[in-house]
Amino acid sequence: MVDTLTPSQSKVVEFPYQSNSTLKVVAGPGSGKTLTLLHKVYYLIESGQIAPNEILILSLTNKAVDNVITRLFDVFEQLNEKRTEEQLKEIIGGLEVHTVHGLANRVVIENEGIINVIEENGWRGLMKLVSEDFWKNKRPKIPSIKDFKRLFEQYKNQKTGTKDVVKKLTDIMENCGVVTNEELIDRASRYLNSDVVPESTAQTMEYTRNLKDKIKVVIIDEFQDLYPSLLPLLRRISLGKQLILFGDSNQSIYSFLGSNKEAMNAIEDIHTGRDFHIMHLHDNFRCTPEIMAAATRVIPLKRKEMNDGEIEKVCKDKCGVKPIMQNFSNPLDELEFVRDQISQLVCASAHLSDIAILTRTNNQMQLIADHLQSYGINSHKLTAQPDWMTDSRIQFLIDLMKVISLSHREESLKRENFVNRPWKSDFSLIVTLSALKGATNQSIQILYNECLRHDISLRRYISSVPMSDWPAAVTNKRKISNCVIELQKLMNNGEFLYSDDPMQILQKICTFAHEMGFQMLQPTSHRDAEQFRQHLEDMYIILKLCLTNKPNDMPLVEWFLHTHFEQSLSYYHENPVPRAGSRDVLKISTIHSSKGLEFPIVFLMGGLSWFHSISQLEDNVLYVGMTRAKNLLYLLNTKHPGLDYKSATRNIMSNEKFWRYYNTDLNRDIPADFASAIRRYDCLQRKYDGFSMKRRPFSTLSVAHNNKLMRLIAHIARK
Ligand SMILES: Nc1ncnc2c1ncn2[C@@H]1O[C@H](COP(=O)(O)OP(=O)(O)OP(=O)(O)O)[C@@H](O)[C@H]1O
Numbered sequence: 072m073v074d075t076l077t078p079s080q081s082k083v084v085e086f087p088y089q090s091n092s093t094l095k096v097v098a099g100p101g102s103g104k105t106l107t108l109l110h111k112v113y114y115l116i117e118s119g120q121i122a123p124n125e126i127l128i129l130s131l132t133n134k135a136v137d138n139v140i141t142r143l144f145d146v147f148e149q150l151n152e153k154r155t156e157e158q159l160k161e162i163i164g165g166l167e168v169h170t171v172h173g174l175a176n177r178v179v180i181e182n183e184g185i186i187n188v189i190e191e192n193g194w195r196g197l198m199k200l201v202s203e204d205f206w207k208n209k210r211p212k213i214p215s216i217k218d219f220k221r222l223f224e225q226y227k228n229q230k231t232g233t234k235d236v237v238k239k240l241t242d243i244m245e246n247c248g249v250v251t252n253e254e255l256i257d258r259a260s261r262y263l264n265s266d267v268v269p270e271s272t273a274q275t276m277e278y279t280r281n282l283k284d285k286i287k288v289v290i291i292d293e294f295q296d297l298y299p300s301l302l303p304l305l306r307r308i309s310l311g312k313q314l315i316l317f318g319d320s321n322q323s324i325y326s327f328l329g330s331n332k333e334a335m336n337a338i339e340d341i342h343t344g345r346d347f348h349i350m351h352l353h354d355n356f357r358c359t360p361e362i363m364a365a366a367t368r369v370i371p372l373k374r375k376e377m378n379d380g381e382i383e384k385v386c387k388d389k390c391g392v393k394p395i396m397q398n399f400s401n402p403l404d405e406l407e408f409v410r411d412q413i414s415q416l417v418c419a420s421a422h423l424s425d426i427a428i429l430t431r432t433n434n435q436m437q438l439i440a441d442h443l444q445s446y447g448i449n450s451h452k453l454t455a456q457p458d459w460m461t462d463s464r465i466q467f468l469i470d471l472m473k474v475i476s477l478s479h480r481e482e483s484l485k486r487e488n489f490v491n492r493p494w495k496s497d498f499s500l501i502v503t504l505s506a507l508k509g510a511t512n513q514s515i516q517i518l519y520n521e522c523l524r525h526d527i528s529l530r531r532y533i534s535s536v537p538m539s540d541w542p543a544a545v546t547n548k549r550k551i552s553n554c555v556i557e558l559q560k561l562m563n564n565g566e567f568l569y570s571d572d573p574m575q576i577l578q579k580i581c582t583f584a585h586e587m588g589f590q591m592l593q594p595t596s597h598r599d600a601e602q603f604r605q606h607l608e609d610m611y612i613i614l615k616l617c618l619t620n621k622p623n624d625m626p627l628v629e630w631f632l633h634t635h636f637e638q639s640l641s642y643y644h645e646n647p648v649p650r651a652g653s654r655d656v657l658k659i660s661t662i663h664s665s666k667g668l669e670f671p672i673v674f675l676m677g678g679l680s681w682f683h684s685i686s687q688l689e690d691n692v693l694y695v696g697m698t699r700a701k702n703l704l705y706l707l708n709t710k711h712p713g714l715d716y717k718s719a720t721r722n723i724m725s726n727e728k729f730w731r732y733y734n735t736d737l738n739r740d741i742p743a744d745f746a747s748a749i750r751r752y753d754c755l756q757r758k759y760d761g762f763s764m765k766r767r768p769f770s771t772l773s774v775a776h777n778n779k780l781m782r783l784i785a786h787i788a789r790k
Contacts, residue, residue: 079352080107088120088288092346093314095294095339100366100698101357104317105139105667108292109146111315115288116162117150123165125287127308129174131296131325133456133640136170138667139292143168167286171301172252174282174308175259179250181278182262186248187473187498188255192466194220196502197240199512200519224253243519247498253300260303287312293666294318296325297334309341321370324663324692357669359390362704366697368713369690390732392723394697394704396714405707406442409674412705413448413657415724416672418751420734420742423448426657427670429696435676436659441598443657453660453668457643459609460636462602464592467506468580468610469632471558474499476628478530479562494528500555501529506589507554509547517542518551530555554587569626573614576628577607613639662696671737673700677709702733724748 076084080103083096098104112128115121130136143166147159154162169177172188179186187193194216201219214222223237244250250258262279289309291297294316297305316338323331339347355363363385399405409428417423428450430436440450452458459465477496501519504510521542522532533555538548545551561567567579584592594600613635614627620638621630658670675696693711697704703723706714723729727745734741742748 074103074106074356076107076110077103077352077354079350079354080110083107083350083352084110084114086111086348086350088115088313089346090287090313091311091342093309093316093339093342093348095316095318095347095349096352097319097349098317098352099319099355100322100695101355101669102352103354103356104319104352105142105292106146107352108290108315108317109139109142110150112143112166112290113147113150121287123162124167124281125285126290127167127169127174127282127286127288128290128292129169129171129305130292131170132664132666133170133173134453134664135292135667136168136173140168167282171304172255175255175304178259178262178279178282179255181276183248183258186250186255189244189249189251190466191216191463192470192502192506193249193498196498196505197223197244199501199505199515200240200243201512224251243498243501247495249498256301256304260307263304263307282308288315289313290315290317291338292317293322294335294338295320295323295331297338298325298331299334299337302334302337305338306341309338314338314341321691322666322695322698324666324689324695353384355385356387357701358385358698359387359392359702360385361390361393362697362700362702365394365704365706365714366694369693369697369711387736388732390702390729390736392703392726392729394700394706394714395723396706396709398708398710405676406439408707409439409705410443410446410448412674412723413443414755415748415752416703418755419724419726419730419745419748420739421672423655423657425671425737426674427453427665427668427672427699428657428659428674428676429662429665429699430659430676431662431692433661436661439676440659449656450659451656453658453664457609457639459606460639462606464603465606465610467502467589467591468584469635470499470502471580471584472576472628473632474503474530475558475562476568476632478528478558479568481528482562494530497522497529500558503558504551504554506591507547507550508588508590509550511546514545514547514551517545530558534559557583557587568628571618571627573611573618573627576614577611581607613642616642662692665699666695669699669701671701671733672703672705673697674705674707675700675709676707702736703729724752 083094084107086094096104096107108128112126115126116123128139130139140163143163144159147163148156151159167174176186176188189197198214198216198219223240262276263283286308289312291305291314295318320331320335325331358366397405397408399408413423413426416426428436428439430439436452440452443450454461474496477494477499481494481496497519501515504515504518518533518541519529521536522529525532525536527535533552538552541548561579561583564579567576570576570579592603594603614631616638617631617634618627621627660668662675673696675693677693690711693709697706725745725748730745731741
C-alpha cells in the first residue's frame with residue numbers, strides 16, 4: 072500500500088531542482104523524513120529533472136545506508152506504473168548511495184591504490200612502538216587503546232608536546248598506506264579539489280571526476296550527526312550542486328566526535344540567502360501519543376524550539392498504556408524482568424520479531440543476548456557491520472594475510488631492481504609481532520629502529536640479520552625470528568598466495584596462527600570458541616564469494632584483501648542473517664545502531680546504575696531510543712528528571728484494550744480469545760520452571776548459572 076503523502080511532505084518532494092542551492096528539511100522522529108527522501112528521489116528521476124547517476128545520497132552509518140537501499144526498492148516498486156522489475160533495479164543501481172567514509176574510501180583508492188583504515192589491532196600495534204616516556208605525566212596510568220587514539224589525534228593536530236613520537240608513528244602509517252578515518256576524509260577532499268589534481272591525472276580518475284562534474288543533487292540523511300572533520304569533504308562535494316539535508320537536531324547523538332552544531336552551521340553556510348530554503352514536517356506517524364508525550368519530556372525545551380517552534384502532531388490514537396518504567400538494583404532482577412515480560416507479550420499475541428531491546432553498549436547487548444539464549448530465546452543483533460568483520464581475531468588473521476601478501480610483492484619488486492621503499496609490510500608485521508607472547512614493546516621498538524637504520528624492511532631485518540647481531544636488549548629473539556621464518560614459508564608457498572581454494576587458504580593461515588600460539592586467538596570459553604568458529608565460517612563464505620567474481624589475473628588472497636569489506640556488506644545486504652525477519656527472533660541493538668529504525672515494542676535499557684563505569688544516557692540518546700517504539704515502550708533503569716516513575720504498569724498481558732489496538736495498528740487479526748493468553752503464560756512458566764522468577768527467588772537459582780552471569784558482569788564492569 073502506498074502511503075499518501077501529507078501536504079508538507081509533498082511540498083518537499085515537489086520542490087524544484089535548482090543548482091547551487093540548499094534545501095533543509097527539519098522534522099521530528101517518525102515524521103516520514105526517510106519516506107519523503109525516497110519519494111523525492113523517485114520524483115526527481117520520474118519528472119525527468121535528474122538522471123539516477125546524478126544523485127548522491129550520503130549517510131553516516133552502514134545501517135542507515137542499508138535502510139535507504141532496502142526502502143528504495145519498496146517505494147519505487149509501489150510508485151512504479153510502467154517499468155519492469157529489471158528496469159527499476161537498474162535505476163536504483165545507478166544511484167550513488169554511500170556512507171561518507173565509504174565514499175571517501177572509493178575516491179582515495181582510485182587515486183592512490185589500496186589503503187588501510189587503521190583498526191583496533193593496528194592501534195594496539197602502534198601503541199607498542201611508543202616508549203614509556205610518552206605516557207609520563209599523562210592520565211590514565213594504565214592507558215587503553217581509546218586513550219592512545221585520543222592523545223595521538225591531539226598531538227597530531229596541535230603539533231606540540233610529544234611531537235617526535237607522533238611524527239614517527241605518522242611516518243610509518245604514511246609509508247605503509249595506513250590512514251585514520253580523519254585522514255581518509257581529508258585526502259578524499261583534496262582529490263575532489265580540481266586545483267590539486269592535475270588535469271592529466273584527473274582524466275584517468277573517472278569516479279572522482281564524475282563526483283565533481285556529473286553529480287547534480289547531493290542528499291544528506293541525518294544531517295544532525297555531521298561532525299567537523301567531515302566538513303572539507305562535504306563542502307567540496309556540494310559545491311555547485313543542489314544540497315538537500317534531512318534531519319532533526321534533537322536526534323544528534325554523535326557529539327563525542329565533535330560539535331554537531333558547528334558542523335551544521337558550516338553546512339548551512341555553503342549556500343545562503345535566496346539559495347537557502349528550509350521546510351518542516353510536523354506529523355508523527357510512528358509513536359503512540361503516550362510514548363511521544365514521555366519522549367518530549369526528556370529533551371530540553373530550548374532545543375525543541377530550535378527545531379521549528381511548533382508542537383509535533385501525533386497521528387495515532389491513544390493506546391491507553393504509558394511507557395512502563397522500572398528500576399532495579401540487581402542486574403539479574405532486571406534481566407529476569409525482561410525475560411518475564413517477553414513471555415507475557417508473546418503469550419498476548421506479540422511476535423518475538425516485534426520486540427527490540429536497545430542498549431547503551433555492545434557489552435550490555437551481549438549480556439542480554441546470553442541471558443535470553445539460556446532460556447532458548449533467540450535474538451538477532453543489529454550491528455553496523457556483519458559480526459565477523461568486527462571480530463578482532465578475524466581482523467588479526469586478515470593482517471597476517473596482508474603481511475604475507477605485501478612481503479611477497481616487495482620481494483618480487485626487489486628482484487626487478489625496484490627502489491625498495493617504503494615497505495608497506497612493516498605495519499602489518501608490527502601488528503603481528505605485538506600479538507606474539509613474549510615480544511615486549513621494547514623489543515619491537517628496538518627492532519623497528521634497527522630496520523630504519525639499515526634502511527631495510529622489518530621482515531628482511533629479522534630474517535637476514537643474524538640474531539647474534541640484534542641489539543642485546545631484544546628479548547625472545549628466537550620466537551620473533553621463528554615467527555618471521557614461518558611467515559616467509561607461507562610467502563614462498565604457492566599453495567597459499569596463489570591458491571584458488573578458500574578452505575586451503577583458511578586452513579594454512581589458521582594453522583600458522585595456531586602454531587605461533589598467538590594469545591589473542593586463544594578462546595576464553597566454550598561460547599567464545601563457538602563464536603570464533605562461526606566467524607571463520609563467515610570469512611570462508613566471503614572468500615568463496617571472492618572466488619566467483621575475481622579477475623582472472625588476480626590471486627584470490629589478494630582479491631579478498633582488496634575487496635572483502637565491500638563484498639561482505641553487499642553479501643549481507645542481499646542475504647540477511649537467516650531468520651532475522653522471522654517471527655521467532657527478537658532484535659537486540661545498541662541505541663546508536665537503531666537510529667532510523669522502528670519497532671512495535673522496545674525495551675530501553677538505561678544507564679544501569681550498578682555498572683558505575685557506564686554513564687547515564689544523555690538526553691538525545693534517550694530520545695532517539697524512546698522514539699524507536701511504535702506501540703509499547705519499557706524504560707528500565709532510565710533515570711531522567713523529566714520522567715516520572717509513578718506511571719509504571721506491569722499488567723500488560725491481560726490488557727485486552729491494548730492488544731486490540733496493537734493488532735489493529737499492525738494490520739493483524741484481533742486474537743479471538745484473550746483469556747487463553749494467561750493459560751499460555753502459565754504453561755510457559757512451567758516449562759521454564761526452575762528459572763521462573765515467580766516460583767523461585769534469585770538466591771536459589773542454580774549456582775553455576777548465577778556464577779556465569781556474575782563473572783560476565785564483573786568482566787564488563789572492569790572494562
Ligand atoms: N504520509 C504518511 N502516511 C502514513 N504513514 C507514513 C507517512 N509518512 C511516513 N509514514 C510512516 O511513518 C513511519 C516513520 O517514517 P520514517 O521512518 O520515514 O520516519 P523518519 O522521520 O525517518 O524517522 P526517524 O527520524 O525516527 O528516523 C514509517 O512507518 C512510515 O511508513
